[in-house]
Amino acid sequence: MNKALLTYLVWPLVKFLIAFIIVQLIVVAMTWIERRLLGFIQARLGPNRVGPWGLLQGIADPVKLLLKEDILPTSAEKIAYFLGPMLPLIPAFVVFALIPYGPPPAFTVTRVNVGLLLILAITSTAVYGIILGGWASNNKYSLMGGLRSAAQMVSYEVPFGLSIVGVLMITGSLDLVQIVRYQETNAWNFLPQLVACFIFFVSMNAENNRTPFDLPEAESELVAGFHTEYSGMKFAFFMLAEYSMMIVNSCLIVTLFFGGWTFGMFGVGLTTSVLRGMGFFGGILGAAIFFAKVMVFMLVYVWFRATFPRFRFDQLMDLGWKWMIPLALGNIFVTGLFILAGQERLMYWIGLALLGATVFYLGRKPAPRKGIHASRVSEA
Amino acid sequence: MFDVHEMEVNFGPQHPSTHGVLRVLLKIDGERIIEAKPVIGYLHRGTEKLFEHMAYPQCIPHTDRMDYVASATNNLGFVETVEKLMGVTKQIPRRAQILRVILSELQRISSHLLWLATHAIDIGAMTPFFYCFREREQILDFFEAYCGARLTLNCMRIGGMPEDVPAGWLEDIEAFCDKFDAAVDEYESLLTTNRIWKRRTVGIGVLSPEEAIEWGITGPPLRGSGVEWDLRRAQPYEIYPELDFEVPVGKNGDTYDRYLVRMEEMRQSNRILKQCIPLIRETPAGDLKAKISKVIRPPEGEVYHSIESPKGELGYYIVSDGKTQNAYRCHVRPPSFVNLQALPAMARGHLVSDLVALIGTIDIVLGEVDR
Numbered sequence: 001m002n003k004a005l006l007t008y009l010v011w012p013l014v015k016f017l018i019a020f021i022i023v024q025l026i027v028v029a030m031t032w033i034e035r036r037l038l039g040f041i042q043a044r045l046g047p048n049r050v051g052p053w054g055l056l057q058g059i060a061d062p063v064k065l066l067l068k069e070d071i072l073p074t075s076a077e078k079i080a081y082f083l084g085p086m087l088p089l090i091p092a093f094v095v096f097a098l099i100p101y102g103p104p105p106a107f108t109v110t111r112v113n114v115g116l117l118l119i120l121a122i123t124s125t126a127v128y129g130i131i132l133g134g135w136a137s138n139n140k141y142s143l144m145g146g147l148r149s150a151a152q153m154v155s156y157e158v159p160f161g162l163s164i165v166g167v168l169m170i171t172g173s174l175d176l177v178q179i180v181r182y183q184e185t186n187a188w189n190f191l192p193q194l195v196a197c198f199i200f201f202v203s204m205n206a207e208n209n210r211t212p213f214d215l216p217e218a219e220s221e222l223v224a225g226f227h228t229e230y231s232g233m234k235f236a237f238f239m240l241a242e243y244s245m246m247i248v249n250s251c252l253i254v255t256l257f258f259g260g261w262t263f264g265m266f267g268v269g270l271t272t273s274v275l276r277g278m279g280f281f282g283g284i285l286g287a288a289i290f291f292a293k294v295m296v297f298m299l300v301y302v303w304f305r306a307t308f309p310r311f312r313f314d315q316l317m318d319l320g321w322k323w324m325i326p327l328a329l330g331n332i333f334v335t336g337l338f339i340l341a342g343q344e345r346l347m348y349w350i351g352l353a354l355l356g357a358t359v360f361y362l363g364r365k366p367a368p369r370k371g372i373h374a375s376r377v378s379e380a
Numbered sequence: 381m382f383d384v385h386e387m388e389v390n391f392g393p394q395h396p397s398t399h400g401v402l403r404v405l406l407k408i409d410g411e412r413i414i415e416a417k418p419v420i421g422y423l424h425r426g427t428e429k430l431f432e433h434m435a436y437p438q439c440i441p442h443t444d445r446m447d448y449v450a451s452a453t454n455n456l457g458f459v460e461t462v463e464k465l466m467g468v469t470k471q472i473p474r475r476a477q478i479l480r481v482i483l484s485e486l487q488r489i490s491s492h493l494l495w496l497a498t499h500a501i502d503i504g505a506m507t508p509f510f511y512c513f514r515e516r517e518q519i520l521d522f523f524e525a526y527c528g529a530r531l532t533l534n535c536m537r538i539g540g541m542p543e544d545v546p547a548g549w550l551e552d553i554e555a556f557c558d559k560f561d562a563a564v565d566e567y568e569s570l571l572t573t574n575r576i577w578k579r580r581t582v583g584i585g586v587l588s589p590e591e592a593i594e595w596g597i598t599g600p601p602l603r604g605s606g607v608e609w610d611l612r613r614a615q616p617y618e619i620y621p622e623l624d625f626e627v628p629v630g631k632n633g634d635t636y637d638r639y640l641v642r643m644e645e646m647r648q649s650n651r652i653l654k655q656c657i658p659l660i661r662e663t664p665a666g667d668l669k670a671k672i673s674k675v676i677r678p679p680e681g682e683v684y685h686s687i688e689s690p691k692g693e694l695g696y697y698i699v700s701d702g703k704t705q706n707a708y709r710c711h712v713r714p715p716s717f718v719n720l721q722a723l724p725a726m727a728r729g730h731l732v733s734d735l736v737a738l739i740g741t742i743d744i745v746l747g748e749v750d751r
Contacts, residue, residue, distance in 0.1 A: 305506070309505035310505075312733045
């Protein structure tokens with residue numbers, strides 16, 4: 001066989017398929033993990049009927065959804081209604097070809113030197129499906145859900161992109177592999193870029209329509225938002241896209257801020273060269289570390305969902321435009337100053353101090369509440 | 381719908397957060413509410429008319445089905461009104477009175493728990509729902525142990541109480557009371573100081589004390605506006621004058637203050653329960669019924685009597701012709717119905733998301749609104 005064909009087509013396809021299957025398995029597992037974990041947090045059991053500990057729930061759900069009647073509302077715009085659930089799936093799947101799961105070249109599907117830009121470009125198209133689906137359902141609640149989603153995703157795309165700029169400035173590359181390699185020789189990027197990491201994390205929650213930013217589907221307000229009219233497998237596609245995008249964003253935050261497949265800083269620990277030294281097993285280990293980190297963020301999503309109430313639409317916009325974007329711009333400015341002064345190491349200490357202050361602030365004991373009358377409580 | 385055109389949306393009657401079959405006709409501009417018009421009557425069963433054709437004791441199970449999440453207080457209001465009409469209020473044995481208070485305070489807690497659960501989930505916090513139901517379940521178990529029913533209790537009789545307390549019942553309630561304050565703290569830890577919760581509730585649906593009184597609002601929404609008006613204090617019934625409890629009042633009259641008031645009311649109800657248990661132990665067992673005739677035929681006349689139900693002033697107006705065993709006319713003043721009337725005024729200018737919070741904060745039960 002032609003060697004070029006093999007390197008540029010066959011191997012990437014095979015690797016993409018493997019990565020895709022692993023990611024889809026995580027999606028299936030997440031449907032179970034999320035509900036079990038929510039159950040654990042909420043003093044109840046969660047799904048435990050299908051298979052041991054309910055493990056097969058992730059399979060039972062798609063089977064059920066496949067067997068459901070596929071309802072087409074009579075007044076729906078047929079083509080757009082059909083396209084709605086398909087469109088978000090495409091970017092959610094394509095992006096998996098761009099993420100480095102382990103030490104290159106064996107564990108990256110494709111290495112693109114503008115990988116980060118490409119990912120941003122592809123993921124930002126996911127919103128079209130939601131708007132289209134919401135509009136085509138010809139339901140006022142769906143339309144409102146679609147509109148909310150459009151406004152929200154467009155607004156949070158800005159801080160999402162801006163928060164990455166700081167990382168680009170200190171690593172000097174758009175290549176995800178290069179960004180990870182930078183982090184293993186220096187510190188993981190969340191230290192010098194703590195503010196950016198925070199903004200990225202909040203924006204990715206908002207991008208994914210997850211609590212506390214789950215306004216587009218806001219069950220108690222819009223019934224189910226943009227997917228109110230969808231049933232069966234079309235509904236499942238929306239969910240599949242949402243969970244895939246959650247994994248994409250978790251992969252991104254791990255790659256950009258938490259050292260990707262490596263487990264070590266300043267050249268110590270399980271760095272790429274150490275992993276490469278272990279041969280194929282080292283690669284698998286790297287990928288395992290990567291997915292372990294991804295799972296941590298997936299579980300944080302669930303934890304958030306159990307904890308927070310929902311923002312209101314205008315408050316969400318306030319937070320995005322009045323807080324996140326100025327904060328991200330300020331972060332870029334400060335990072336620039338440090339780089340100009342050649343004091344990049346100083347940012348680690350500042351990051352560490354900020355982290356310590358945050359932990360201290362959150363961990364302090366709440367003041368005991370005094371008084372019986374609500375009025376007194378209200379004044380406090 | 382973007383600039384000049386308003387959109388009309390039917391909010392309900394089938395909607396996850398209208399707490400039943402409330403329908404709100406919404407005129408919205410984008411997400412901002414221009415007009416919200418509640419449409420009620422989907423659950424109208426003609427309860428008041430039915431009362432005219434039933435003997436008084438037969439009416440009691442029907443009162444259960446008005447505010448179906450707080451049936452004990454519905455029973456209490458009805459039996460007290462008939463007793464007042466008959467002039468036997470003073471003859472009710474002390475044990476029965478204490479038992480009535482225990483049941484209605486348990487009911488108040490369970491009603492407030494259901495309110496908190498749904499209010500929180502309406503605003504998007506799903507975990508308090510399950511925590512509240514954990515405790516509510518225990519209260520329903522107490523009801524089941526007492527009268528066999530969990531929701532529609534039918535647990536009071538004209539002239540007294542149907543049953544004495546089951547063995548071990550008081551001890552179980554005592555154990556529950558000891559733990560309940562900590563449970564309320566747990567709910568509060570999730571919500572009271574949560575920034576998002578505060579942003580969603582502070583300043584939403586503000587009712588000034590004057591407005592609240594003009595609308596005839598009673599119960600926690602009135603107290604949330606800072607008016608100290610609780611019928612357990614203002615027009616005491618049963619053994620409430622003996623009991624030591626405080627009436628929490630809010631200050632700003634917004635959704636957050638109403639939330640705080642109800643949270644504090646749960647604590648106060650718990651305090652009342654703790655006082656009632658030693659009191660009921662002092663009374664002789666089995667002394668539960670006043671000596672009144674089996675056939676209830678009140679003298680000619682009319683009476684209005686109201687009690688503090690978990691949702692506000694629950695009043696019954698009964699006219700008796702003195703000849704038959706059923707009421708000539710019975711009218712119910714349900715707190716939910718009156719409180720709901722302020723919804724359009726509260727919702728105007730807010731967003732659709734706030735409407736959900738407002739419906740939650742009024743704490744309506746459609747069975748009671750529509751009767």
